[in-house]
Amino acid sequence: MRALIVDDEQNIRKVLKIILSESDFEVHEASRIEEARVLIKDYVFDMALIDLRLPDGLGIDVLKEIKDTTPETIVLVITAFASAETAIETMKAGAYDYIMKPFNIDEIRIIINNIKDKILLQKRVHELQKFEDTFEGIVGQSEAIKNVFNLIEKIAPFDTNVLITGESGTGKELVSKAIHKRSDRADKPLVAINCASLPAELLESELFGYVRGAFTGAYTSKRGLIEEANKGILFLDEIGEMPRSLQAKFLRFLEERKIRPIGSSKEIAVDIRVIAATNKDLNSLFDSGAFRKDLYYRLTAFEIKLPTLKERSEDIPLLIEHFTKLFSKKFQKNISKIEPSFIDYVMKLDLKGNVRELKNIVEREVILSENGEIKCTPCPASPNHDRTTEDVPEKGIDLKEYLASIEKEMLRKAMQKANGIKTKAAELLGLTFREFRYKLSKYK
Numbered sequence: 001m002r003a004l005i006v007d008d009e010q011n012i013r014k015v016l017k018i019i020l021s022e023s024d025f026e027v028h029e030a031s032r033i034e035e036a037r038v039l040i041k042d043y044v045f046d047m048a049l050i051d052l053r054l055p056d057g058l059g060i061d062v063l064k065e066i067k068d069t070t071p072e073t074i075v076l077v078i079t080a081f082a083s084a085e086t087a088i089e090t091m092k093a094g095a096y097d098y099i100m101k102p103f104n105i106d107e108i109r110i111i112i113n114n115i116k117d118k119i120l121l122q123k124r125v126h127e128l129q130k131f132e133d134t135f136e137g138i139v140g141q142s143e144a145i146k147n148v149f150n151l152i153e154k155i156a157p158f159d160t161n162v163l164i165t166g167e168s169g170t171g172k173e174l175v176s177k178a179i180h181k182r183s184d185r186a187d188k189p190l191v192a193i194n195c196a197s198l199p200a201e202l203l204e205s206e207l208f209g210y211v212r213g214a215f216t217g218a219y220t221s222k223r224g225l226i227e228e229a230n231k232g233i234l235f236l237d238e239i240g241e242m243p244r245s246l247q248a249k250f251l252r253f254l255e256e257r258k259i260r261p262i263g264s265s266k267e268i269a270v271d272i273r274v275i276a277a278t279n280k281d282l283n284s285l286f287d288s289g290a291f292r293k294d295l296y297y298r299l300t301a302f303e304i305k306l307p308t309l310k311e312r313s314e315d316i317p318l319l320i321e322h323f324t325k326l327f328s329k330k331f332q333k334n335i336s337k338i339e340p341s342f343i344d345y346v347m348k349l350d351l352k353g354n355v356r357e358l359k360n361i362v363e364r365e366v367i368l369s370e371n372g373e374i375k376c377t378p379c380p381a382s383p384n385h386d387r388t389t390e391d392v393p394e395k396g397i398d399l400k401e402y403l404a405s406i407e408k409e410m411l412r413k414a415m416q417k418a419n420g421i422k423t424k425a426a427e428l429l430g431l432t433f434r435e436f437r438y439k440l441s442k443y444k
């Protein structure tokens with residue numbers, strides 16, 4: 001905790017300093033407004049004690065300046081010339097309290113101790129709120145995810161490249177957004193591209209852009225995504241899929257910070273920060289030569305490894321609740337209860353698709369929910385058990401019959417939900433009335 005004393009009387013500063021130090025404050029002193037201003041610029045104070053009459057002006061101005069920059073600083077005003085007006089004025093300007101000179105040391109000690117408790121409590125609340133159960137939209141309370149929050153918070157303000165690794169659906173894209181939001185580039189674009197989504201040549205032209213006539217079909221010039229991301233962040237998803245030929249070109253760009261659009265003779269300087277993501281182990285791609293080591297090192301000034309859902313299974317109930325709220329709102333369903341057996345069931349599933357898979361399960365259950373309650377419809381005992389995570393049984397199955405049973409069950413539920421109104425039931429299942437009627441007759 002840090003405190004500032006602004007008073008021109010050296011003796012008073014001395015006494016206050018002793019009391020504040022006893023209460024574990026790091027104390028800074030100023031005898032004039034001018035000195036106080038310098039300190040306010042350099043430090044954030046948890047509390048300040050300000051004399052109202054100072055040789056170069058009024059203490060209330062210092063009070064206002066402090067409240068402007070750090071409203072949470074607790075300011076105690078000291079004055080020898082108390083009047084009702086000054087009291088009102090200082091309290092209005094945001095003073096916590098004011099004390100009169102000459103003051104009683106014990107009284108001051110009590111006030112300062114109270115303030116200390118208040119500050120400590122504030123800090124504690126702040127600490128708890130910081131990562132309560134979500135951080136920039138990333139939900140979780142487990143140690144594993146909190147470590148990720150901490151890392152994001154630490155590295156986001158620094159202009160280094162980051163590699164985010166983690167299994168599919170663990171939240172890599174979400175993390176890239178959090179870094180962007182917390183970075184100095186937050187007000188500049190975050191441009192994302194999935195390296196697996198395009199064939200090599202197209203990916204190159206998407207990234208680097210091209211000029212008119214650069215190749216057949218290039219009727220106009222097009223700015224590349226790297227240029228689009230200028231001053232901002234480029235998010236390269238599935239970096240492991242970047243074609244080898246393009247890796248060399250991209251590496252050159254990272255080294256020189258310049259691009260030359262395809263077909264152009266001019267180079268363009270670009271200032272971007274790169275965040276890359278992969279669900280592959282890039283190390284294993286080195287051996288096969290599919291990924292360049294030098295590019296890997298360029299991209300991994302920092303690596304954020306996202307835990308699988310299994311590694312943070314204690315977050316599952318929280319995530320279920322979060323997604324239930326999300327989808328209740330989306331589908332305008334008023335859900336007030338989640339059956340514990342549903343949570344138990346989900347906790348036992350082997351969710352290879354991690355949070356994404358969990359999200360999908362909850363979405364389905366919200367849609368299927370009745371009477372504002374999420375029941376365990378996918379539980380093994382129920383015919384609507386989430387079969388996608390099941391293995392084929394030893395004795396084998398009849399896939400057609402298996403799928404038909406799911407279809408039949410869904411038709412039944414839809415009819416129930418639509419109170420027997422077929423057109424509505426059809427709509428719930430995204431079928432035309434004709435398709436619905438046909439299916440219904442098939443299973444009757």
Ligand SMILES: Nc1ncnc2c1ncn2[C@@H]1O[C@H](COP(=O)(O)OP(=O)(O)OP(=O)(O)O)[C@@H](O)[C@H]1O
Nearest residue numbers: 137138139167168169170171172173174279355356
């Ligand atoms: N901790 C979380 N809290 C809330 N939502 C999350 C969390 N993690 C992931 N999600 C959600 O799960 C879905 C998948 O997340 P995201 O797309 O970030 O994963 P990914 O790691 O990029 O997956 P992939 O490797 O398949 O591209 C998204 O809808 C995202 O909003």
Ligand SMILES: [Mg+2]
Nearest residue numbers: 172173237277
């Ligand atoms: Mg992704």
